Amino acid sequence: MKLDILAIAVHPDDVELGCSGTLMVHAQQGLKVGIVDLTRGELGTRGTPELRLQEAQQAARIMGVEVRENLGLADGFFRNDTKEQMAIITAVRKYRPEIVLANAMDDRHPDHGRAGKLIEDSCFLAGLRKIATSVDGVEQEAWRPKQVYHFLQDRYHEPDFVIDITPVMEKKLEAIKAFSSQFLAAKDNEPQTYISGSNFFESVIYRAKMLGKMVGVEYAEGYTSAKMIGVRSMMDLINVTT
Numbered sequence: 053m054k055l056d057i058l059a060i061a062v063h064p065d066d067v068e069l070g071c072s073g074t075l076m077v078h079a080q081q082g083l084k085v086g087i088v089d090l091t092r093g094e095l096g097t098r099g100t101p102e103l104r105l106q107e108a109q110q111a112a113r114i115m116g117v118e119v120r121e122n123l124g125l126a127d128g129f130f131r132n133d134t135k136e137q138m139a140i141i142t143a144v145r146k147y148r149p150e151i152v153l154a155n156a157m158d159d160r161h162p163d164h165g166r167a168g169k170l171i172e173d174s175c176f177l178a179g180l181r182k183i184a185t186s187v188d189g190v191e192q193e194a195w196r197p198k199q200v201y202h203f204l205q206d207r208y209h210e211p212d213f214v215i216d217i218t219p220v221m222e223k224k225l226e227a228i229k230a231f232s233s234q235f236l237a238a239k240d241n242e243p244q245t246y247i248s249g250s251n252f253f254e255s256v257i258y259r260a261k262m263l264g265k266m267v268g269v270e271y272a273e274g275y276t277s278a279k280m281i282g283v284r285s286m287m288d289l290i291n292v293t294t
Contacts, residue, residue, distance in 0.1 A: 056083035058149035062167035064108040070203035073217025091127035099233030111230035140174035211274030268293035
């Protein structure tokens with residue numbers, strides 16, 4: 053299955069928080085979008101890996117993505133080395149996306165920045181034909197996404213561009229709420245966390261509002277790019293509200 057946009061993120065729920073609106077907007081435009089989670093989030097304070105996987109699939113149904121798979125890397129202990137790179141290279145070659153959306157390059161959670169660099173490096177390596185990978189005994193062809201963009205997470209970074217997600221904002225919040233073990237969590241026997249209370253959930257809305265205000269729309273998601281962004285026409289740079 054060839055995808056137009058593939059979101060790759062380290063924890064189930066990173067995509068929902070950071071770029072689910074973008075995926076849904078482009079799916080509504082007829083593009084094929086999908087998600088690859090690197091880990092099961094097994095070190096998370098609340099919930100279980102099995103529950104997180106169930107929640108991830110429910111969120112995927114809400115978002116209407118073509119595919120969602122989990123690579124099963126070690127939460128907290130993955131490294132930017134050959135084993136992890138090869139797993140991501142295989143996934144990139146499997147779905148052949150034009151664009152990859154990835155974790156922030158620097159963030160409060162150390163997994164996020166480490167994953168952002170790992171994903172960026174792996175996308176480059178996926179384009180080297182002398183790196184051999186196969187699926188079910190079938191050799192894969194080299195494939196390098198044209199762009200890798202990093203979505204904003206907990207720490208604020210000035211975005212290089214934003215995407216208007218106003219039409220799908222309610223669906224974004226619904227997808228986040230699918231992770232009921234993590235967000236707006238009831239006061240049960242498990243400890244409350246940095247992300248489990250209403251303040252964190254509200255901050256997601258405020259961030260989208262702030263980014264939207266920058267370009268004159270109600271809600272937006274922001275991205276940074278390690279690579280210079282080029283366009284074919286000045287008309288591509290017209291503001292969405294013009």
